Amino acid sequence: MINLPYHSLINIIENLNDGFYLVNCDKKIIYWNKAAENITGFTADEVVGRTCADNLLAHIDKNGKNLCTSSCPMSETIQTRNCHSQMVYLRHKQGFRIPVSVRTSPMVDENDEVIGGVELFTDISNFKANEQRISELKQLAFLDNLTQLGNRHYIEEKLIEQFAQKKRLNKSFGILLMDIDNFKSINDTYGHMIGDEILKSVAGTLINSSRSFDFYGRWGGEEFIGIVNNETLDEMKAMAERIRTLISQSYIIHNQKRLFVTVSIGATIALDDDTPKSLFSRSDKLLYQSKNEGKNLVSVG
Missing domain, CATH: 3.30.450.20 (PAS domain)
Incomplete structure (x- = not known):
């Protein structure tokens, strides 16, 4: 020895x-x-x-x-x-x-x-791949500076690319549309700086728990979107539930108190006759189904 x-x-x-x-x-x-x-x-x-x-x-x-x-x-x-x-x-x-x-x-x-x-x-969060992704997004002006996720333009371009691959290679994909519950109340109660910290915390969980071949972005405001590859609807539901759980168990510290948030999620698979608009519309309806049924839920369809 x-x-x-x-x-x-x-x-x-x-x-x-x-x-x-x-x-x-x-x-x-x-x-x-x-x-x-x-x-x-x-x-x-x-x-x-x-x-x-x-x-x-x-x-x-x-x-x-x-x-x-x-x-x-x-x-x-x-x-x-x-x-x-x-x-x-x-x-x-x-x-x-x-x-x-x-x-x-x-x-x-x-x-x-x-x-x-x-x-x-x-x-095991693909840290190096995320660093490279951020660098590439900055060069292409596709980065949301606050959350370090792709911005709306990035997601729109990715959706067009995904539909082209689906048509050419019959490659399945779906989207997760996520919205932070009661975010306006958080901003009104704690201020926009704390609201920004919440947004960064949620984005960090998405970045660090994602697979290298999936894509996440900030759609706008407190909405996030994920493009998920090669999944069945049941597998997407399981993934969405895991993300929902991880976010609900995360928190930031403010005035020595823990601030938790939850997200509602709508999850759907791209169909053969879908367009980016119809796919997003369906996920948006599913998202608000989760909201209407009590929030902090996943709805699939």
């Missing part, structure tokens, strides 16, 4: 691309590396000394279940001494959700007694 000097070990950990942190048996964070800062937006000063019970990263699974208060991979590892791996969605400091792959291992002392746990987590 190689016995590395302490400073060499720290240097290796600080240069990892993966987030790395240590907790004691009370799950108090005692170390937080640079990659953890970069992935989450939280600095070591903000995290070290806090406990998992503080729910700072607010880990959830794909169904929206809070893992910081139950079914915590780190707790299971400390209690059972077993390594654990899982895909979870952590909350970035700016409020949006990021999918990460986590691996936990027990930390033991020289007497083989468990004294805490180690977690490595990897950003």
